[in-house]
Amino acid sequence: MHKVLALFLALGAVVVQVHAVDTHVIDTLEAAKLGSFKSLVDLSGATAAFQSEDARITILAPTDEAVAAFLTEMGLTMDDLKADENLVDKIVAYHTVLGITAGPAELFANSKTVLVPTASAPFKVQVTETADGVTVTDFQGNVANIVSPDLGRNNHRVHAIDKVLFSGGYWTDLSKLIGFLPDKFSTVAKAAEAAGLASTLTAQSFASTIFLPTNEAFEKSGVQLDAPAATIAEILRYHVVDGDRTIPEDFTAGAAVTTLEGQDITVTFVDTEPVAGIPAQKAIVTDAVGGQVEVVQPNIHISKGVSHVIDGVLMPKMDGAAPAAEPADTTTTSKGNIFQIFQALWPFKRDGMRVTINFADGSAGRKLLQNSRAVDYTSALSLAASEQAILSAVNSNSLYGTANAARQGQGNAQLATQFPTNPTWANGINQFASYGTGGN
Structure with a gap:
């Protein structure tokens, strides 16, 4: 611990210089x-x-160097980000921790490795004290170093890091997402290979929208991967739309949208059970043969494109086509809640203080946060109105988050009126905080 404090003290000149002008985090x-x-x-x-x-x-x-490296890795430019507020929201939210003024003494009071919730629920970061300083491990397992810690004063802190953190909401290419969750998406990779389209999984140059079926979706569709390559390719192309279209902003309910295959799909929106008292919807996609599938996770950014995970396979009209998907459940009891969806797609499981990722076959997935020493920095949180405003702002362009960021976190302690303050530190400012189970 003394080594980390020494690092912070060594940067004291920077801290003092910043303190002269900083009244808020933008300063x-x-x-x-x-x-x-x-x-x-x-x-x-x-x-x-x-x-x-x-x-x-x-x-x-x-x-600045880290952001430049991130843009290169993602195959993006700042102009691309200017045109994609949904992606920018996800990046900013994942680097933001609310309700906490966290310096080294607070972070490592109980453990050298802590899990910290971000404003991009349910994704957390792992912060670790090492012999050389402090590291931050993101959702995808990348490790950043804190290079200028503890900037700011009063209620805010800024820790400069040498890498952009990756949540589960944006990926460099489709193969990274598939490799991270093979139990969810390995079949679409096999289909792409069978169709001679495997190279598209690592492509970054296209700005397209991909409706991404899960493994279970393929199983219930009846699509056989030993079918002619041209048939599989036609089906896959029917899941791609030109341009990066986020849901719901870039779709007009009921309007025909032409796919890369040439035939149309339509997207409609169905009201679901309110989340934290806020009206919510889910997206339903209807294909050329009348089948309907549900978007179970929207707006996963893949370089310049975006993917929407669906629970069925979309079928164009074709000779010898596989059976159409069953109509989607449009009742309000369906699995449309975005918080529940994240938990389903990124199934963290707690075992004492150990956090692991379980796959369907029982094997462990990526080693993210599988550190038996890691403890939650947080356990109860109440956000003040100013903090709720930030939460809403950095989620303002996310699905069903336009009215209120509470839509992202059913069960999350986001509303001060519903969840009382539970201070842990003597001054009552720093608190243990929890975004519900947060997928962890």
């Missing part, structure tokens, strides 16, 4: 010359919310 980002991340905050439309002096907020802010 600190500017004073610390973290301009690229500040630009992302601006693009997300959250700048005004971040300027609150009352909000307890901790930012893991990538350096």
Whole structure:
């Protein structure tokens, strides 16, 4: 612990310099010359919310060099981000921790490895004290170093990091997502290989929308992977639409949308059970033969494109076609809740203090957060109005999050009126915080 504190003290000159001008987190980002991340905050439309002096907020802010490296890795430019607020929201939210003013003493009071919730529920980060400093491990298992810690004062802290963190909401290419969750998406990879389209899984140059069937979707569709390659290719192309279209913003309910295969699909929206008292919807896709599938996880960004996970296979009209998918359940008791969907697709399981990822065959997946020493930094949280405003702002362009960010977190302690404050630290400012089970 003393080594980490020594690192913080060694940077004292930086801290003092920033303190001279920082009344809120935006001031600190500017004073610390973290301009690229500040630009992302601006693009997300959250700048005004971040300027609150009352909000307890901790930012893991990538350096300008880290943001440039991220854009290269994703195959993107800043102009691409300017045109995609949904992706920008996800990036900013995953680097934002609300309700916590977290420096080293608070983070490592109980453990050298802690799991911290972000504003991109249910995704967390793992923060670890090492002999050389502090590291941050993201959802996909990438490790960043905190290079300039503990910037800011009063209710906010900024820790500069040397990499952009990846949540489960954005990936460099489709093969990364499939490789991370083979029990969910390995069949579509096999189908692409059978159709001679395997190279598309690692492509970054296309701005397309992919409706991505799960393994179970293929099983119930009757599609056989030993069918002629041209047949499988036709089916796969029927799942691709030109342009990166997020749900619901870029679809007009009931309007025909032409696929890469040439035939149309339609997307409609069905009201579901309210989340935290806020009306919610789910998206239903109807194919050329009348089959309906449900979008069980929308808006997963893949480089310049976007994917929407569906629970069935879309079928074009074709000779000898596989059976159409059964009509989707349009009742309000269906699995349309975005929080439940994330838990289903990223099935973390707690075993004492151990966090693992379970796959259908019982084997462990990626080693993310499988550290027996890791403990939750958080266990109960109440967000003040200024913090709720930030949460809403960084989720404003997400599915069903436009009215209120509470739609993202049923069961999450996001609303001060519903979840009382539970201070852990003597000053009552720093608290244990929890976003429900948060998928963990």
